[in-house]
Amino acid sequence: MALALFISCDKNEPKLEEVSEIILFDENVRDYGFHLYYFPYTGEEFAKNLSIFVGMNPELEYVFETGDEAGENGRNNGHFVKFIIKEQFEWMYYRTGFVKS
Numbered sequence: 001m002a003l004a005l006f007i008s009c010d011k012n013e014p015k016l017e018e019v020s021e022i023i024l025f026d027e028n029v030r031d032y033g034f035h036l037y038y039f040p041y042t043g044e045e046f047a048k049n050l051s052i053f054v055g056m057n058p059e060l061e062y063v064f065e066t067g068d069e070a071g072e073n074g075r076n077n078g079h080f081v082k083f084i085i086k087e088q089f090e091w092m093y094y095r096t097g098f099v100k101s
Contacts, residue, residue: 022057029053035060035085038068040078050081061086 024031026049030038041049054062060083067076 022060025052025056032080035083037081037083038078039081042067042076042078046079050079057083059086060084 022031022035028040029049030040032038037053039046039049039053050065054060063082063084065079065081068078068080069076071077
């Protein structure tokens, strides 16, 4: 599993304290900090739970997801999902020169 970490010393970067508390509707979803979550679901159950989570936390922007490959023969038992605060996401695009489509 690969994780990306964006670090900046820019004083105009949005602060983490400005974000409202993240809502975990399901006690099975694990919060690893820095907006990295583990959803112990696969298939339709994963899609349903991820959709509910995203709907309850509109300030977060999806970055990536990867399976845990913890099941038999490397199958997934769940998924790690990384989010970023939307203001930081848009700031990152501005800062790096990428154009958001």
